[in-house]
Amino acid sequence: CASSDGAGTVVIGLAADSGCGKSTFMRRLTSVFGGAAEPPKGGNPDSNTLISDTTTVICLDDYHSLDRTGRKEKGVTALDPKANDFDLMYDQVKALKSGVAVEKPIYNHVTGLLDPAEVIKPPKILVIEGLHPMFDERVRKLLDFSIYLDISNEVKFAWKIQRDMAERGHSLESIKASIEARKPDFDAYIDPQKQYADAVIEVLPTTLIPDDNEGKVLRVRLIMKEGVKFFNPVYLFDEGSTISWIPCGRKLTCSYPGIKFTYGPDTYFGQEVSVLEMDGQFDRLDELIYVESHLSNLSTKFYGEVTQQMLKHADFPGSNNGTGLFQTIVGLKIRDLFEQLVASKAKSPVEAKA
Ligand code: ADP
Ligand code: G6P
Incomplete structure (x- = not known):
C-alpha cells in the first residue's frame, strides 16, 4: 500500500x-x-x-x-x-x-x-x-x-430556468428542449444508479402548497440504506418509529407554508431504508439548532455543528431548506465513515483490504 x-x-x-x-x-x-x-x-x-x-x-x-x-x-x-x-x-x-x-x-x-x-x-x-x-x-x-x-423533473426545470435563463440568457423553449432531449438517456443510464446508492437525496415540489408549480418551496427526502458498514442512519426522536413533526411554534419561526418533518422506515428498490423528510423552508437559520437538537446519530463532533455549518455557508443554494440540511448531514456521515474506515484498517490491515 x-x-x-x-x-x-x-x-x-x-x-x-x-x-x-x-x-x-x-x-x-x-x-x-x-x-x-x-x-x-x-x-x-x-x-x-x-x-x-x-x-x-x-x-x-x-x-x-x-x-x-x-x-x-x-x-x-x-x-x-x-x-x-x-x-x-x-x-x-x-x-x-x-x-x-x-x-x-x-x-x-x-x-x-x-x-x-x-x-x-x-x-x-x-x-x-x-x-x-x-x-x-x-x-x-x-x-x-x-x-x-x-x-x-419539476425542480430540475425550475433550477435550469433560474441558471440558464437568468444567468446565461437561454430561452424557455431551448431549456425545455434540452431537458427533453436528454431525458431518454437520463432515464436509461443515469436514474437507475439510484438503486445502488447508500444515501439518496430526493428533491420534490412541496406538498404544503396545493398545486404548487413554482418549484421554490421544496420537499426533500434523505433516504438512508440500512446495514451499510460504518453508516448509521440519522433519526428523529425515536429510532425506527414513524413520526410526523411540525416544529413551528415558540422555538421556530415559520412563515407560510410552514415546515413539516417526517421520519420512518421504508423500502427502496426492495431494500430496507430509513427516510427523513423535510418539507418547507427555514425563516431564520440560527433557529435550526432547535431542529438539530431533536435529531440523533448526526455524527457531529460537538453540539450544534450542523447549524454552524449551515450558517457558515448560508449563501450556498438550498441553505434554507432540506437540500442544504441533508447535504450537510451526509457530509458529517461521510466524515464519520472515513474515520471509522481508517481506524478499522489501522487495526487489521489485511482484513480491511479483503
Ligand atoms: P452541478 O455541479 O450538478 O452542475 P451546481 O451545484 O453547480 O450543480 O448547481 C447548479 C445550479 O442549480 C446552481 O447554480 C443553482 O442555480 C441550482 N441549485 C443547485 N442546488 C440548489 C438548491 N439546493 N436549491 C436551489 N437551487 C439549486
Ligand atoms: C458534460 C456534462 C453533460 C453535458 C455535456 C455537454 O459532459 O456532464 O451533462 O450534457 O457536457 O455536452 P455537449 O455534447 O452538449 O457539448
Missing part, C-alpha cells in the same frame, strides 16, 4: 445529472472536512479537479471517450455509456484506491475537447462525481460510500 498514511484511499461516489447541485454538495462536504477544495495549482486552468488537504474531487466528464464533435458525429449524448471510457475510469480509480498516482485526462468544458492529462495523486478521500459513478459494476465495487442526488 503506497498511500501517504498507509490507510489507502476512501472512495466516495456522487451521482446526479448536471446542474443538480453536485458542486454545491462538494463545497459543503469539503468544508466539513475542514478546508475548501481548490483547482490544482499551476495546472490546466480548465481542469475539473478540486483538491483540499484531505480530499480530491474528480469529475467523471474527464472520462468522456468522445469529445463534443465525436458525440455529434455519432449522434450520442454525454450520458450515453458509449461516450465514456469505463475501462480507464476503473483502472484509474482502482490505482488511486491502492495508493498509485494516475495521469487522468481532462475534458475541457469550454472547448469540448480532451486536453492533455493531469497527474492525480492518491488522496485520503477521493470523490468521483458526475453522471456515472455507479454505472459500471467494477467501479461501483470500489466505492466505500455512494450518494445519488435525485432531483425531480
